[in-house]
Amino acid sequence: MTRITALPLDQAPAGSRAALEGVQKALGFVPNAIKTLAHAPAALNGYLALTQALGKSSLSAAEREVAALATSDVNGCDYCIAAHVFYGEKAGLSKGDIEQARSGELNALAVLARQITESRGHLTDAQIAAAHDAGLTDSKIVEVVAQVTLLTLTNYLNNIADTDVDYPPLAD
Incomplete structure (x- = not known):
C-alpha cells in the first residue's frame, strides 16, 4: 500500500503544476514517482533540473x-x-x-x-x-x-x- 500519495495534477501544489504538465507533454504520462515528488515543488524541480542537465552530459x-x-x-x-x-x-x-x-x-x-x-x-x-x-x-x-x-x-x-x-x- 502506498504510504505517500502520488498527486494528480489538480491536487498538486501550484509550484509543481508546470513541471507536471511538462513531464506529461514530454513522456505522454506522468509517472507515479514524479507525482510523488510533486508534494515538494523544490524537490521536484531540482530533480527535473538535474535530470535535464545530465541529459547533456558526456554519458550516453x-x-x-x-x-x-x-x-x-x-x-x-x-x-x-x-x-x-x-x-x-x-x-x-x-x-x-x-x-x-x-x-x-x-x-x-x-x-x-x-x-x-x-x-x-x-x-x-x-x-x-x-x-x-x-x-x-x-x-x-x-x-x-x-x-x-x-x-x-x-x-x-x-x-x-x-x-x-x-x-x-x-x-x-
Whole structure:
C-alpha cells in the first residue's frame, strides 16, 4: 500500500503544476514517482533540473541507464528498476545487458555506479585507479556520481513511499 500519495495534477501544489504538465507533454504520462515528488515543488524541480542537465552530459542514454540500473539494484528500488528496465531497453540495452548492469558486471561504468552506491561514496584509491584504467575519465566519474545521486533520491523516495509501479506505461 502506498504510504505517500502520488498527486494528480489538480491536487498538486501550484509550484509543481508546470513541471507536471511538462513531464506529461514530454513522456505522454506522468509517472507515479514524479507525482510523488510533486508534494515538494523544490524537490521536484531540482530533480527535473538535474535530470535535464545530465541529459547533456558526456554519458550516453544507455550509460545513464546502466548507472540507474546498478544504483537502483543496490538500493532495492523496485519502482526504479522497472522504470529503468523500460528506458534501458529504449536506449538499446538487451535483457542480458540490463541484468549485467544491475549486478555491476556489464562494464566499468556499472562497476563504478555499484561501488559508489554500496560504499556511499567512499571509494578506495584502487577503485578509482581501476575506473581510470578502464577508460573512465575524471569527467565521466563525476557524471556517474551525479547520476547515482539522482537515482538515490528517487530510490529512497520510492522505497519510503512504496510508490505504485506504473512501468511499462500503459498505452492511451
